[in-house]
Amino acid sequence: MQRSLKVYLVLMAIAAPVLIASAAVQPPPPSDDEVNAIAHQLYCPVCENVPLDVCPTQACAQWRATIRDKLAQGWSEAQIKDYFVEQYGERVLATPPARGLNWLVYVLPPAAFLAGAFVLYRAFRSGGQNSEPLVPTAPDADGDPYVARLEEELRRRS
Amino acid sequence: MLANLGYFSLVLTFVAALYGAGAAAYGAVRRRPALVESARHAMLLTWPLVTLASLSIIALLVGRHYEVKYVAAVTSNAMPTYLKVTALWGGQAGSLVFWSWLLSAFATAASLRRWERDREFLPWVIVVTMITLAFFISLVIFFENPFQRLWQTLDGRQVSALFQPSGTIPLFPTDGQGLNPLLRHPGMVIHPPMLYLGFVSFVIPYAFAIAALVTRRTDDRWIRITRRWTLVAWLFLSLGLILGGRWAYDVLGWGGYWGWDPVEIAAFMPWLTGTAFLHSVMIQEKRGMLKHWNMLLIILTYSLVIFGTFLTRSGVLSSVHAFAQSAIGPMFFGFIGLTFVVSVSLLMNRWGELRGENHLGSVFARESLFLLNNLLFMGILVVCFWGVLFPLISELFTGQKVTVGPPFYERATGPLWVGLLFLMGVAPLSAYGATSWRSLGRGLWKLLLLSLIVPAALYFSGVTLAGALIGYWLIGFVAIVTLVEFWRGALARHRRHAESLPLAFWRMAIRNRRRYGGYIIHLGVVLMAIGIIGIEMFQTETQGTLARGESLSLGRYTLTYESLAQFDTADGRNVARAVVQVSRDGRNLGDLYPRRDFYYASQQPMTIPGVRSSLQDDFYVLLVGWEPIAQEGATFKIYHNPAVNFVWMGGLIFIAATLLAAWPTREFDGLREAATARAVVARA
Amino acid sequence: MTDKSALEAVVPPRPVQWGVILVWVLVLGLLAVVGLGLIRTQQGNIGVGARAPDFQLTTFSGSTVDMADLGGKVVVVNFWASWCIPCEQEAVELETAHQQFKDQGVVFLGVNYVDTESEALAYLDRFGITYDNGPDLGTRISQAFRIRGVPETYIVGRDGRLAHVKIGPYESLSEIQTAVNASMEE
Structure with missing residues (x-):
């Protein structure tokens, strides 16, 4: 009994603003740009790797119509995306939500990069101690080390 | 008839390639030069044979022989003749033949060079190229045969086979299905061959690298021999990628040129390792360092070339560009696994012999900056590789399909690209060996300050996006550094050789094509970056x-x-x-x-x-x-x-400059130049 | 293939055993993943004789059909979508077959693949389809059957194993009848 009352209250809380809004002024129908802004972040399984806003297939046109309907009903962007995920699975999102195994998507590349940077750092440390200047940097007649380097490089090139 | 001829020549090629690989290996191990020479002849035979096969496919395509399955699948009466010819690479089977044709041509070209100084490489180059060729030809002969005919069984089913199966009658369709419309664009006609050219020419440096490992000749000779091959491979790969972008912009109709599609990335990954390789081989040539790393990079590049071909053809990934699903996936997989494991084992076996001749000096020395450049390229590679692979992993372990789309790649690689731009500005100012941050900083700070003009001007003209301002600042920085390098080089020459400035400039660029070609490539990249930032950050759209x-x-x-x-x-x-x-x-x-x-x-x-x-x-x-x-x-x-x-203009400059850098110099020129340089130093 | 293993090369040679092991683990792990992915793709859709996957279908009218409750019956599972032109070819025939077989212990189920509810309902209405239809929520059912496109039809025999698979639309009513009859006899 109490539970159903709670549910009713929650429902009213959600519905009330919508009802009030629609009663007060008829909101303008959602524009194409509003639809596309959301569609751009979604991918339809029928045409893989093409964002929904530019996919020319019939299925995608229907999806865009759905977004328009939901917008007209006052749904938010997040609600619409959730709806699509529920209907068609997580693959509709441009990037996998960061939870569970999907964490790996975001964690591995930076981790690999840092590991590479660390290896490089160690190489610098161990190499730096016993390094000796190879290129003679003695200034030449003009006293311009740049020219000396240029000539040196020319010489070494052969 | 024509079909049988083509098929027969492919079978002969397969036999010749296998014989060539076997004889070359045996001859090298047993020190039988005659056998190696025989292997070389077998290799020389492959190109005419594959040419014959390709020509017969083209004749079938142009001659409307729709009774051949491949012809019926990729051409139709409505297609103009030039599209019928280029349909050679419009479908799976034909493009494999085309790949093989390019490979045999390159192998032939490589084997025609003067080998006096590097005899010991020859047999192993033959082994690597011929095994690769035999693999591709075997795919054509056993799995994706472009010469199969259509037959009709008595109960009305269509079957395809090379020779008439019993109980069937030949089928003669009057029209074919025609090429996928997306591929009927001039850009698409030349984009795949460019990519294939790039892919295939990377096989040659790889073959030399393996030859160097096997023969334990681990100095930089293999790099010097293949320097131009690598540049040419890279040239075609870059050209293929740029053309592909243009095609997408013109035909795919989504307002952009690059969608981070798995197949695009598959072609992009060898380009990344190839670019890293082009930079790091310079360190080996100049300082005798990074030998392991260069070997690894070329092995990776070769594996990624095959892997890219595999991704597009096996149906593992779904993509707008992918060929239809096919039985050749497992074959490809086996081949990649085998070559990769063998190459890496060989490299590990020779690890000790690849000792560097120098140690890393200062962090600010040019070789260190090149290593940082390599680190950044590898970072981008990891992002790309992981992004392509992850949907597979996810589906395997959770049963859920996921999309790894452009936002992921853009966010993950963005900082790395910025780092690369910055390095592109700093590295030309650094010197080899031990450089202190002071000496580098002295050359750096003025130019960095000077380049602040660019973001300042943009800011006052109304651009307030921080990312764009930083990007354009770095672009200005790289452009200024590169131009100053040109100016200083020309000025130094002008003073020293009493040449007029334009002449000094011209001679300097012509005499050191790799260096100054490289700088012009950097300028091309700068122009492309202007366009990329422009479209990525300031694109607007509306619909009505x-x-x-x-x-x-x-x-x-x-x-x-x-x-x-x-x-x-x-x-x-x-x-x-x-x-x-x-x-x-x-x-x-x-x-x-x-x-x-x-x-x-x-x-x-x-x-x-x-x-x-x-x-x-x-x-x-x-x-x-x-x-x-x-x-x-x-x-x-x-x-x-x-x-x-700016993307397209930068692309043109990029390609032209790569051509300049790869353009052959006469040995004579180099010698004379060196002699003059020595005389000058002596005088000084 | 990560840059870690690769950059090991930069360090002056030190044949650390664990480094070598790490490299091989990475290489082989990578190959294994690609190989498994390849096996998966090569498998194609579920074949005849395999156990049909269990699934629950929430129909458009709100009720739930559970495969587990349909044991002992022949179940015809048809994947379709309103944007799919070839699906229209077989829509009327499927309904006719449903009318004919519904009293013989044969259940028809329509799984609506990647579609929008309003369009799907309009399609069902247009072809007068009365058997249970529902959306493939989260594309879970289609993934379980590993379908490659629509339409595809899977007939599950009384023993819970696939008795018949049809890729693409049925050409005629008799083709459906033949398939269902054969599945009933097994």
């Missing part, structure tokens, strides 16, 4: 449904819908073509014709944009929808793409 005579505005542009016509064409399309008038600030700029083609045969729509292009921006119109009967209302999507033409 218009009645005839109504307008839609975006920024300073206004589009007015004038009319729309829908009609069938002779080549099996239904075309809806709109006429829209475009004006900027109220001034009429003329008409554009965005259209939607629907191909009946393949049931595929294709959106061709109407584009008004200028140096500063593109106005890009797509016809999204229309009311079919009255044609009164139509929906248009318009994009404003600022600076996108």
Whole structure:
């Protein structure tokens, strides 16, 4: 009994603003740009790797119509995306939500990069101690080390 | 008849390639030069044979031999002749033959060089190229045979086989299905061959690297021999990628040129390792360091080339570019696994012999900066590789399909690209060996300050996006550094050799093509970066449904819908073509014709944009929808793409400069140059 | 293939055993993943004789059909979508077959693949389809059957194993009848 009352209250809380809004002024129908802004972040399984806003297939046109309907009903962007995920699975999102195994998507590349940077750092440390200047940097007649380097490089090139 | 001839020559090629590989290996191990020579002859035989096979396919395609399955699948009566010829690489089987043809041509070209100084490499180069060739030919012979004929069984089923199966009658269709409409674009006609050229020419440096490992000749000889091959491979790969981008921009109708599609990335990954390789081999040549790393890079590049081909052809990934699913996946997988494992084992076995001749000095020395450059390229590679692979992993372990789309790649690689831009500006100012941060900083700070003009000017003209300002600052920095390098080099030469400045400039660039070609490539990259930042950060779009005579505005542009016509064409399309008038600030700029083609045969729509292009921006119109009967209302999507033409201009400069860097120098020139340089130093 | 293993090369040679092991683990792990992915793709859709996957279908009318409750019956599972032109070819025939077989312990189920509810309902209405239809929520059912496109039809025999698979639309009513009859006899 109490539970159903709670549910009713929650429902009213959600519905009330919508009802009030629609009663007060008829909101303008959602524009194409509003639809596309959301569609751009979604991918339809029928045409893989093409964002929904530019996919020319019939299925995608229907999806865009759905977004328009939901917008007209006052749904938010997040609600619409959730709806699509529920209907068609997580693959509709441009990037996998960061939870569970999907964490790996975001964690591995930076981790690999840092590991590479660390290896490089160690190489610098161990190499730096016993390094000796190879290129003679003695200034030449003009006293311009740049020219000396240029000539040196020319010489070494052969 | 023609089909049998082509097939027979492929079988012969397979035998010759296998014999060549076997004889070369045996001859090298047993020290039998005669056997190696025989292997070389076998290798020389492969190119004419594959040429014959390719020519017979082309003859079948042009001759409307629709009784051949491949011909019926990729051509139709409505296609013009040039498209029929290029249909050679329009389908799976034909493109494998084309790949093999390129490989045999390159192998032949490599074997025709003068080998006196590097005899010991020859047999192993033959082994690597011929095994690769045999693999590709075997795919054609056993799995994807372009010469299979169509037959009809008595109960009406269609079967395909090379020779007449019992109980069938030959089938003679009068027309074929035709090439996928997306591929009927001039850009698409030359884009794949460029990519293949790039892919295939990377086999040659790899072959030499393996030869160097096997023969334990681990100095930089293999790098010097293959320097030009590598540059040429890289040239074609870059060209293929740029053309692919242009094709996407012109035909795919989504307002961009690069969508981070798995297949695009598959071609991009060898380019990344190839670019890293091009930079790091210089360190080995100059300082005798990074030998392991270079070996690893070329092995990776080769594996990624094969892996990229595998990804596009095995059906493992779904993508707009992918070929239809096919049985060759497992073969490819086996081949990649085998070559990769063998190469890496060989490298590990020779690890100790690849000791560097120098140690890393200062962090600010040029070799260190090159290593940082390599680290960044590898970082981008990891992002790409992981992004492509992850959907597979996810599906395997959770059963859930996921999409790893452009936002992931953009966010993950963005900082790395910024780092690369910065290095591109710093590295030319650094010197080899031990450089202190002071000496580097001395050359650096003025130019960094000077380049602040660029973001400052942009800021006052109304650009406030921090990312764009930083990007354009670095772009300005790289451009200034590169131009100053040119100026200083020319000035030094001008003083020293008493040459006029333009002559000094010209001689300097011509005499050291690799270095100054490289700098011009950097300038090309800078131009491309201007365009990329422009479209990535400042692209705007809008969409609207218009009645005839109504307008839609975006920024300073206004589009007015004038009319729309829908009609069938002779080549099996239904075309809806709109006429829209475009004006900027109220001034009429003329008409554009965005259209939607629907191909009946393949049931595929294709959106061709109407584009008004200028140096500063593109106005890009797509016809999204229309009311079919009255044609009164139509929906248009318009994009404003600022600076996108810099991408193409930068691309052109990039390619031209790579050509310059790869252009052969006569040995004589180099010797004379060196002699002069020595004399000058002695005098000093 | 990560840059870690690769950059090991930069360090002056030190044949650390664990480094070598790490490299091989990475290489082989990578190959294994690609190989498994390849096996998966090569498998194609579920074949005849395999156990049909268990699934629950929430129909458009709100009720739930559970495969587990349909044991002992022949179940015809048809994947379709309203945007799919070839699906229309077989829509009427499927309904006719449903009317004919519904009293013989044969259950028809329509799984609506990647579609929008309003369009799907309009399609069902247009072809007068009365058997249970529902959306493929989260594309879970289609992934379980590993379908490659629509339409595809899977007939599950009384023993819960696939008795018949049809890729693409049925050409005629008799083709459906033949398939269902054969599945009933097994």
